[in-house]
Amino acid sequence: MLLLSLIYVIFRARTSRKLVFFLEIEDETLLTSAESKLFDLSTLREATNNFYDANMLGEGGFGPVYKGALKDGQEIAVKKLRNEVVFVAKLQHRNLVRLLGCCLEEKEKLLVYEYLPNTSLDKILFDPLRSQVLEWCLRYKIIEGISRGLLYLHEDSRLRIIHRDLKASNVLLDKDMNPKISDFGLAKHFGANETHKNTTRIAGTYGYMAPEYAIYGRFSTKSDVFNYGILALEIVTGRKNSDFQKFNPPTNLLTHVWQQWNEGNALELADQTLSDKFIKEQVLRCIHIGLLCVQEDPTKRPSMASVVNMLSNHSIPLPSSTAPAFFISPDLVLNFVTEEDANGYNAQMISENEVTITEIGAR
Numbered sequence: 001m002l003l004l005s006l007i008y009v010i011f012r013a014r015t016s017r018k019l020v021f022f023l024e025i026e027d028e029t030l031l032t033s034a035e036s037k038l039f040d041l042s043t044l045r046e047a048t049n050n051f052y053d054a055n056m057l058g059e060g061g062f063g064p065v066y067k068g069a070l071k072d073g074q075e076i077a078v079k080k081l082r083n084e085v086v087f088v089a090k091l092q093h094r095n096l097v098r099l100l101g102c103c104l105e106e107k108e109k110l111l112v113y114e115y116l117p118n119t120s121l122d123k124i125l126f127d128p129l130r131s132q133v134l135e136w137c138l139r140y141k142i143i144e145g146i147s148r149g150l151l152y153l154h155e156d157s158r159l160r161i162i163h164r165d166l167k168a169s170n171v172l173l174d175k176d177m178n179p180k181i182s183d184f185g186l187a188k189h190f191g192a193n194e195t196h197k198n199t200t201r202i203a204g205t206y207g208y209m210a211p212e213y214a215i216y217g218r219f220s221t222k223s224d225v226f227n228y229g230i231l232a233l234e235i236v237t238g239r240k241n242s243d244f245q246k247f248n249p250p251t252n253l254l255t256h257v258w259q260q261w262n263e264g265n266a267l268e269l270a271d272q273t274l275s276d277k278f279i280k281e282q283v284l285r286c287i288h289i290g291l292l293c294v295q296e297d298p299t300k301r302p303s304m305a306s307v308v309n310m311l312s313n314h315s316i317p318l319p320s321s322t323a324p325a326f327f328i329s330p331d332l333v334l335n336f337v338t339e340e341d342a343n344g345y346n347a348q349m350i351s352e353n354e355v356t357i358t359e360i361g362a363r
């Protein structure tokens with residue numbers, strides 16, 4: 001039914017001089033370029049053993065993902081899109097998962113991606129045994145790589161794209177452990193002059209969302225920067241943002257990091273599996289940048305362009321950081337999510353961590 005409302009708009013992209021097809025599905029957009037392939041449904045059925053359960057790699061907010069192999073042996077990951085929220089851009093950057101093509105047949109909306117054997121960052125980072133492969137230089141490379149991928153989405157691609165759900169499980173690792181941002185199931189693109197958008201459909205992951213997005217549905221490049229800050233701090237500390245919920249009183253990673261930072265114990269935040277094998281200056285810089293990214297006031301957060309610069313050029317002085325958003329003082333536990341926000345939207349927050357919230361509708 002949705003496919004009936006497809007509007008094909010073809011235009012010549014100024015920069016790449018390649019034909020680009022926009023397929024509009026209601027107000028959401030599926031974008032692919034002439035360069036990516038249109039796959040036959042039969043080919044993808046064959047490649048994935050007819051979307052056999054055992055071939056399922058995972059299930060995201062967008063729908064299930066199946067592993068498959070094409071006749072020429074190339075391994076692929078096929079995403080079966082379930083909801084109408086579809087926005088996928090044909091974007092090329094070494095820190096983004098590559099889209100090989102798509103298939104729109106028999107009501108199916110399938111996206112075909114390169115398959116990455118080393119799974120996602122969360123599966124390695126938060127596993128006490130596997131995390132040992134993440135030596136400091138590798139962590140630093142991953143922190144830098146993600147910043148470059150995000151910068152490309154925000155500024156360097158032809159469109160301005162807000163990812164909206166950046167987290168460790170959405171960062172895949174290639175065979176050389178280069179990070180690749182994946183899952184644009186929630187991504188939105190902005191027009192040239194738009195700085196932010198307001199939505200009544202808040203989608204993202206609790207615990208990662210910037211406060212202005214979680215509460216008011218206001219998202220911008222700066223809400224992605226907030227997610228990036230949490231992710232950078234998770235990579236340095238090896239701790240999940242949600243780990244701290246179990247504490248009594250419950251706290252969070254940001255509060256913990258801020259306390260240690262203020263008490264001059266920042267180096268103790270480095271993941272214990274690193275022992276002392278890390279470059280102190282880099283660890284401190286990553287924590288500092290992470291803290292700047294999670295400031296409550298979006299205007300105080302750096303842009304991804306400055307994050308990339310601050311990581312690549314250590315002579316650039318960093319502004320001092322103030323307390324992060326959701327700073328919970330030890331004797332005061334605040335719940336930042338209210339039942340009903342100022343706009344009267346019913347914010348049915350799922351308070352379980354790591355659950356991807358797919359929709360929060362207006363009453």
Ligand SMILES: *[C@@H]1O[C@H](CO)[C@@H](O)[C@H](O)[C@H]1NC(C)=O
Nearest residue numbers: 159160190191192193194195
């Ligand atoms: C963006 O703003 C500039 C300058 O204000 C204007 O010339 C341009 O037409 C605007 N573009 C769009 C797409 O609105």
Ligand SMILES: *[C@@H]1O[C@H](CO)[C@@H](O)[C@H](O)[C@H]1NC(C)=O
Nearest residue numbers: 194195196197198216218343
């Ligand atoms: C979003 O909401 C804020 C506050 O209600 C308002 O000031 C702003 O103009 C809105 N932005 C857009 C793009 O609608």
Ligand SMILES: *[C@@H]1O[C@H](CO)[C@@H](O)[C@H](O)[C@H]1NC(C)=O
Nearest residue numbers: 309310312313314315316317
């Ligand atoms: C690094 O930053 C410093 C201070 O802003 C600047 O003077 C220098 O030119 C930069 N180096 C490079 C290689 O960009």
Ligand SMILES: CC(=O)N[C@H]1CO[C@H](CO)[C@@H](O)[C@@H]1O
Nearest residue numbers: 117118124133174175176177
């Ligand atoms: C940490 C990890 O799983 N590394 C693997 C990444 O992929 C290459 C190639 O498949 C393997 O050799 C690594 O062991």
